[in-house]
Amino acid sequence: MSRTSTAEPLVIDVAIVGAGFAGIGMATQLARRGRDSFVVLERAGGVGGTWRDNTYPGIACDIPAHLYSFSFRPPWDWATLYPQGAEIRRYLEQTVVDEGLTPHIRLGCELRDARWSDAESRWEIETSAGAVCARVLVMAVGRLSEPHIPDIDGLESFTGTVVHTAQWRDDLLAGGERIGVVGTGASAVQVIPHLAADxxxxxxxxxxxxYVVPRDDRRFTVEERAELAVPERAQAVRQDMLADADRAFRQRLGLRPDIDAIRERASSHLRRQVAAPGLRAALTPDYEIGCKRILLSDDFYPALQRPNVVFEPSALDSVVECKARAVSGQTYDLDVLVMATGFEATRLPAAVRVRGRHGEVLDDHWSAGMVSFASTAVHGFPNMFVLDGPNAALGHxxxxYMIETQLDYVVGALDHMARNAIVAIEVTAAAEEAYTREIDERSASTVWLTGCNSWYVDPRSGRLTLLWPGTAVSFRERNGTFDPTPYEIESRPVDEGGRYP
Known part of the structure; x- marks a missing residue:
């Protein structure tokens, strides 16, 4: 699964960057269609993406297992309603084996530069393991691949250990440490109960x-696991879960009684689990529910009330050696700082390494926030598709499901290119601009732009650039089928052997 650097470039039809859900899903769809001229470039030493990198105590998914898995894969014998991180990683590793993808994956192969060649109508890619020439480039690097470390004065002077939750080490803690956790987002509410115990x-x-609502996780019974091993039953469960989750989008529109009901569910959970008025007040959000991700946990609030836990209702402001100072002025002596501070989600670091027509850098094209057409194609970057990128995620x-929709779109584009001897397709500027306006109009009334500031919104433009402002089903209706109409197309005759002259 690795490749050493050679003078001769690897010439391939499709280059996929990233071996997480999106990259493995894309590779699976190509392999199942008999396409063997593709490669998956992965900088790490294993597959799994987010679920490979995040191994902190308590790591798990907050979407039910049968919905957070490929619909086109045989049912997995999930142990619990919400899968653990290691279980998801094993699922992806098994997918690679079962789908015969191992020969196509290049591990330890980091993207260093990708440039579109007009002369050759292909992408010329430099990696840490050699050169690759590909007719099509699929960026599947995801939004949760580059940890975000906030700018904290004096952090470099900290005499203890600083670790981001996405860079956890099993040997980090021996027990008995004084630990500070920065952040109370999705990773924090999972790791805090485990850290508090020791x-x-x-x-x-x-x-x-x-905002936190009950997780209500549970183990499946032997009988349930046997029933869910039947493909038809597993698919029916998945569809029911999808429809149930999509109904929650009404909350994000601020519609009543939906938003009032979810707010009351979170408030009731807080009242039941936190009796002390002072702590309860400090844990009560002052922004509209749904603006930031609604978290699921049954043990976060109880952990905060342990005698060895201090809830500091302000951000970490500065560090001087072992002393951490909060914005409130309180200081704490600490041995370890755990940064549960999220990712560089609105500004994909890999974008600085991708150059389209006329040498335009993708990061420059996105200087005012990510834009696209169909959340998948970008003007000025022919034969390139971005998975899990601009407005392709959901908060509910x-x-x-969203990735699979994009996979259908990309496969449709590749099939169209093959049928019509197309060497290059590029979405027009007008189509990209119109789609961006559509996103902005659909976003305007949502809680993401009216309820608070969140990582879903690009800080440079104030635009909602990460989330699709609609239901999962509406995303598929809008973007699930490739249509060549908004594309500029370059065709070239082929010889009798199907080769381009």
Whole structure:
């Protein structure tokens, strides 16, 4: 699964960057259609993406297992309603084996530069393991691949250990440490209960408290697991879960009684689990529910009330050696700082390494926030498709459903190119601009643009650039089928052997 650097480039039809859900899904669809001229470039030493990198205590998914998996894969014998991170990683590793993808995956192969060649109508790619020439480039690097470390004064002077949740080490803690956790988002509410159990003291720095609802996780019974091993039953369960999750989008529109019901569910959960008025007030959000991701946990609030846990209702402001100072002025002596601070989601770091027509850098094209057509194609970047990128995520439903929709779109584009001897397709500027206006108009009334500031919104433009402002089903209706109409197309005759002259 690895390839050493050679003088001769690897010439391939499709180059896929990233071996997470999106990259493995794309490779699976190509392999199942008999396309063997593709390669998956993965910088790490294993597949799995987010679920390979995140191994902190308590890592799990907050979408039910049967919805957070490929619909086109045989049913998996999931142990619990919400799968653990290691279980998802094993699912992806098994997918690679079962689908025969191992020969196509290049591990330890980091993208360094990708440039579109007008002369050759192909992408010329430099990696840490050699050169690749590909007719089509599929960016499947995801939104949760580059950890975000906030700019904290004096952090470099900290005499203890600083670790981001996405860079966890099993040997990090021996027990009895004084630990500070920065953030109270999705990763934080999972890791905090586990850290609290063994820490001498745990300080939780919270800039903005989250809305939390009951997780209500449970193990499947033997009988349920046997029933869900039947493909038809598993698919029916998946469809029911999809429809149920999509109904929650009404909350994001601020529609009543939907938004009032979910707000009351979160408030009731807080009242039931936190009796102390002061702590309860500090944990009560002052923004509209749904603007930031609604979290699922049954043990986060109880963990905060342990005698060895301090809830600091302000952000970490500065560090001087072992002393961490909060915005409130409180200081704490700490041995370990755990940064549960999310990812560089609105500005994909890999975009600085991709150059389209006339040498335009993708990051420059996205200087005012990510834009696209169909959340998949970008003007000025022919034969390139972006998975899980601009406005292709959801705040209320499964990312895997969205990825599968994009896979259908890309496969449709590749089939169209093959049938019509097309060497290059590029979405027009007008189509990209119109789609961007559509996104902005659909976003305007949602809680994401009216309820608070969140990582879903690009700080440079104030635009909603990460989420699709609609239901999962509406995304598929809008973007699930490739249509060549908004594309500029370059065709070239082929010889009798199907080769381009």
């Amino acid at each position: 820490a001498e003291e745990l300080v939780v720095f919270s800039r903005t408290p989250p 439903n499964s990312a895997i």
